Amino acid sequence: MSLQVVAIRDAREAPIPLSQPGLSSLFDRQPLERFDAGSAVFWEGDDAAHLFQVTAGILRAVRLLSDGRRIIVGFLRPGDLLGVSLKDRYLYTVEAITPVALRRLSRRRFEEEIRRQPQLRDQLFSRLCDEMTAAQDQTVLLSRRSADEKVANFLLMMSRDEFGNCTRIVDIPMTRLDMADYLGMTIETVSRTITKLTNSGIITATGRRSMMVLKMDALRSLADGDNGETGCCQRVRDMPPHRDGLTVWKSA
Amino acid sequence: MSLQVVAIRDAREAPIPLSQPGLSSLFDRQPLERFDAGSAVFWEGDDAAHLFQVTAGILRAVRLLSDGRRIIVGFLRPGDLLGVSLKDRYLYTVEAITPVALRRLSRRRFEEEIRRQPQLRDQLFSRLCDEMTAAQDQTVLLSRRSADEKVANFLLMMSRDEFGNCTRIVDIPMTRLDMADYLGMTIETVSRTITKLTNSGIITATGRRSMMVLKMDALRSLADGDNGETGCCQRVRDMPPHRDGLTVWKSA
């Protein structure tokens, strides 16, 4: 999905000299690799020898504390790149939530191409910036939001299609545990909160792992917090429209 | 401090053709600007027209939710860059905690130079990667750590000198409120936790805003969690040594 968006951008308004190939073009020729739901693509600490592009399916990026506490640092969707790194080891484990199809590229090759094609570097940089913004929004979410707000935000995030629009039917491929470990709460609290939302008539279950949003506005105002400017839902991750200024520090 | 480290790196083992100027060289010629403690360098939502390099003092990067909840996204120290952005508005407010000295550069000029000097782009990219790693560590800290662990981590972070070594004397220029808004807790809990650490003989107050670590190991094991590999303190931010693999996603 992100893939499509960028491809479109490349073709149309090419911010680079000519309409040159995007980052995803590096993977186009690579064979598809499939992973079963639950299997790991790579492990935290592994040699970071490859990069992957998600073609189909959903994955989770997991970190573990030594005492077993689990943190899901993010979910990956089609079009997302994983394994980009300047370091030599993966920082987290990536596991398939649904069956997944990926294309693999060696890191050596990737870096060569990045070096050769400056516009790819620009794209990579831009992507990193977006990632950074998302990470900060996640920080805000985790540090100062109640269980209700967290879940509302999560549901809104999941309700977005590839263009950032909110759909009423929401598919939730991950388990409650995944949600909990992403939002920094327990499955029980997640469960309670969803029950509460259902009882208030804001959402309704349409299946075990899918639901419908009945009152989108109510859900938005629950998720609300700092979105005075956009008026729209909280920017948790992966929200193309209305992203505003990332600001990085760390000097030279 | 980061500034020095990089300068040294440039001079010695130059990962780039010759020993070319670092990012900070862009700011060297700019005049010093001073800000009083408590004053803002820029505001969330402002036009992101300039970049700044911290020469002296400590600052905080603050975001506000509409209902007044405050989140400190990070603290900035000498050598840190602020205002790097691909977007056109600052994402957060930056305020001086202590009196501060900065050098300012227009964004236009910065981007020109980045475009002209590829090795600067490399440095910027590398810095972004570090930032990303730090942001993820912060995510872990906020989502799955108890008050004790958070405060222990914070104190260890503050106890690091410019080379990443832990000093016994810790200076804490920020208020309890700043700490609380950074760690996602209340001032009372911060205070109670520090008292607890003092009563356990792990730290001792040496002044209103400074303390001494009496049992560094105990503090480390409190802060502990996922540091099996490094054996060292939690990587919260700004820890030069032993940083391991950042892995970014978000495709092309």
Add this chain to the structure above:
DNA sequence: CGATATTGTAACAATTTGTAACTGCGCTTT
């Protein structure tokens, strides 16, 4: 169709927060 895993519910416990009074330090004022 039965075994297993996931999810939901509820009572109870632990942690964290909220409230509010109080201390101590630094500053101004007299």
Add this chain to the structure above:
DNA sequence: AAAGCGCAGTTACAAATTGTTACAATATCG
């Protein structure tokens, strides 16, 4: 220099939220 003020920080106690534990209900998979 002493008194008075204000602010940051601390502490005690009550309240709320979230986490724990246990068990029932439901789906999923072989």
